[in-house]
Amino acid sequence: MTKNEIAAVLEEIGMLLELEGENPFKTRAYQNGARALEAMEGAEFETRVAAGTLGELKGFGEALVDKITKLQAATEPTGLEFYAKLRARIPDGLVALLEVPSLGPKKIKALREQLGVESPEQLEAACKAGRVAGLVGFGEKTQTKLLEGLANRAAYGKRHLWWDAAAVAGPIVAGLRALPQVRRAEAAGSLRRGVETVGDLDFIVAADAKDAGAVAAITEWFCAQEGVKEVTARGETKASVRFASGLQADLRIVPTEQFAFALHHFTGSKDHNVAMRQRALARGLSLSEWGLVPDAGEGTAKEKAERGLSLNAETEADLFAHLGMGFVPPELREAMGEIEAASLPRLIELGDLRGAFHNHTTESDGRNTLAEMAAAAHALGWDYLGIADHSKASFQAHGLDEARLAAQVAAIRALNASGKAPLRIFSGVECDILPDGRLDYDDATFDELGLDYVVVSVHSAMTQSEDDMTRRIIRAIEHPRATMLGHATGRILLRREGYKVDLAKVIDAAIANRVIIELNAHPNRLDLDWRWWRRAAERGLMCAINPDAHETVGLAHVAEGVRVARKGWLTREQVLNTRDVAGVERWFRERR
Ligand code: DGT
Ligand code: CA
Ligand code: CA
Ligand code: ZN
Numbered sequence: 120m121t122k123n124e125i126a127a128v129l130e131e132i133g134m135l136l137e138l139e140g141e142n143p144f145k146t147r148a149y150q151n152g153a154r155a156l157e158a159m160e161g162a163e164f165e166t167r168v169a170a171g172t173l174g175e176l177k178g179f180g181e182a183l184v185d186k187i188t189k190l191q192a193a194t195e196p197t198g199l200e201f202y203a204k205l206r207a208r209i210p211d212g213l214v215a216l217l218e219v220p221s222l223g224p225k226k227i228k229a230l231r232e233q234l235g236v237e238s239p240e241q242l243e244a245a246c247k248a249g250r251v252a253g254l255v256g257f258g259e260k261t262q263t264k265l266l267e268g269l270a271n272r273a274a275y276g277k278r279h280l281w282w283d284a285a286a287v288a289g290p291i292v293a294g295l296r297a298l299p300q301v302r303r304a305e306a307a308g309s310l311r312r313g314v315e316t317v318g319d320l321d322f323i324v325a326a327d328a329k330d331a332g333a334v335a336a337i338t339e340w341f342c343a344q345e346g347v348k349e350v351t352a353r354g355e356t357k358a359s360v361r362f363a364s365g366l367q368a369d370l371r372i373v374p375t376e377q378f379a380f381a382l383h384h385f386t387g388s389k390d391h392n393v394a395m396r397q398r399a400l401a402r403g404l405s406l407s408e409w410g411l412v413p414d415a416g417e418g419t420a421k422e423k424a425e426r427g428l429s430l431n432a433e434t435e436a437d438l439f440a441h442l443g444m445g446f447v448p449p450e451l452r453e454a455m456g457e458i459e460a461a462s463l464p465r466l467i468e469l470g471d472l473r474g475a476f477h478n479h480t481t482e483s484d485g486r487n488t489l490a491e492m493a494a495a496a497h498a499l500g501w502d503y504l505g506i507a508d509h510s511k512a513s514f515q516a517h518g519l520d521e522a523r524l525a526a527q528v529a530a531i532r533a534l535n536a537s538g539k540a541p542l543r544i545f546s547g548v549e550c551d552i553l554p555d556g557r558l559d560y561d562d563a564t565f566d567e568l569g570l571d572y573v574v575v576s577v578h579s580a581m582t583q584s585e586d587d588m589t590r591r592i593i594r595a596i597e598h599p600r601a602t603m604l605g606h607a608t609g610r611i612l613l614r615r616e617g618y619k620v621d622l623a624k625v626i627d628a629a630i631a632n633r634v635i636i637e638l639n640a641h642p643n644r645l646d647l648d649w650r651w652w653r654r655a656a657e658r659g660l661m662c663a664i665n666p667d668a669h670e671t672v673g674l675a676h677v678a679e680g681v682r683v684a685r686k687g688w689l690t691r692e693q694v695l696n697t698r699d700v701a702g703v704e705r706w707f708r709e710r711r
Contacts, residue, residue, distance in 0.1 A: 212238025640680025652687025
């Protein structure tokens with residue numbers, strides 16, 4: 120372990136001992152030791168540990184030196200038996216309490232001894248019952264503050280759906296670009312890479328670095344953004360803020376000539392950056408957020424860049440070109456082959472979509488009528504809209520029985536024939552896959568209905584074993600009427616894991632049966648996950664990017680589906696809803 124990692128462990132040991140009621144001299148020794156380590160030069164630390172002379176320094180008693188030496192040789196804190204045992208003795212909930220703002224070891228100890236509180240949940244209950252206010256040293260005010268702290272802890276610890284984060288980031292980028300002092304501005308980080316959940320926002324801005332007034336004005340504007348609840352850090356060229364939702368955002372202002380390098384660095388991913396740096400080193404270059412400088416010679420990369428030794432990069436494309444690469448779209452920067460690839464595919468774009476298949480109306484659990492959905496799809500410039508309401512087993516979603524579905528199919532047919540439909544409507548259904556893998560309508564019904572297509576989805580018995588679930592889904596895929604599989608794992612991001620299923624087998628079955636797997640574009644699904652798509656599509660799996668819209672505004676979610684499809688290296692040829700009406704009709708016909 121490194122010096123700073125060891126310091127963090129000592130700090131933690133101090134707190135854990137204090138939780139246990141150990142005497143303050145002992146606990147303070149660990150905390151002082153941590154601080155002394157942090158202040159020490161890395162080289163001196165290495166030398167002293169190797170030579171066994173750490174104990175010569177003031178404050179480093181024998182017991183402390185022994186622990187530091189053991190931690191230095193270990194790869195993780197539990198390599199130190201003393202730590203492992205200490206940590207095992209203390210309930211996780213108690214350790215979690217240390218994260219609650221304004222709660223230290225002393226107060227936690229009092230809460231535990233007097234109220235039996237051993238977790239944040241128990242603390243919340245005790246506060247709500249008014250039992251905390253009565254304790255000596257607490258009071259009404261502290262109780263209120265603790266409740267606030269608990270709520271914040273839940274919100275701040277959280278990641279955020281990409282769609283929600285993008286809604287916050289969009290206006291900020293636009294606002295930054297509109298400032299007279301700003302030359303260029305972009306959102307970087309996981310948001311720019313299109314990752315399904317986002318930890319925090321990262322904004323990179325180019326400005327005249329020598330103009331301190333300009334830099335201050337940009338920071339000022341950023342910190343005054345609507346919804347900012349707290350400015351958590353503020354320097355000359357950096358600032359961090361926290362919004363009421365708990366979402367945090369970092370701003371970095373760089374000189375214009377560094378912009379492409381900073382944008383690339385803070386877009387990440389970390390693994391992509393590491394691989395890019397290696398590629399640069401192989402060419403005698405050092406790549407960093409400051410520039411691309413010769414590796415040889417005196418000074419750090421930053422100093423070299425400041426001395427004007429960096430290659431020029433107006434754009435990220437220039438940066439990649441210096442390393443003998445074409446532009447790598449941000450969505451691909453996950454160190455999953457994008458650096459080694461001789462050439463990258465032309466990825467699908469939002470403008471390639473001409474319609475979508477999995478959408479609901481008021482007939483089942485949608486909030487808009489068929490006519491309203493059709494008008495909204497037309498407004499998006501689409502050529503067609505597929506309607507797939509729920510089937511009867513999804514009774515909680517007002518699933519359609521045979522008669523209602525037949526009526527809907529007839530209505531759609533009439534609308535198409537009338538010439539009054541703003542675009543072509545395809546009639547489908549989202550048919551439940553029953554627990555044993557049968558579909559929710561019998562074959563005779565399917566024959567009579569004459570649907571254009573069938574989406575098959577799991578909505579019940581989600582706790583089946585992996586074997587059962589895999590067999591169940593494959594049986595549905597093998598049904599001659601199945602056109603596509605809906606939300607392949609049923610996951611709800613940040614809320615629910617997907618059901619247990621052998622996706623490799625499901626994908627094989629889909630390919631073998633020419634069944635499409637959808638990329639459900641709802642911001643909290645994004646299922647099938649992007650990590651599966653590249654391999655699967657290469658082997659012949661067809662994708663459909665489906666918004667699973669339950670109201671007109673939901674149709675726009677396809678934009679996120681396209682981003683995620685790009686992360687999965689998908690081209691327009693691999694996505695059915697880039698085809699025109701005739702192309703889609705042909706696919707459906709060949710499937711039946
Ligand atoms: P997030 O915020 O958790 O969703 O994920 P990111 O990717 O936005 O990560 P973040 O905000 O911590 O940092 C933004 C980018 O900055 C990250 O993708 C790569 C770069 N970066 C940050 N820390 C490091 C690091 O220690 N090494 C390298 N090579 N790059 C880093
Ligand atoms: Ca981030
Ligand atoms: Ca960040
Ligand atoms: Zn569904």
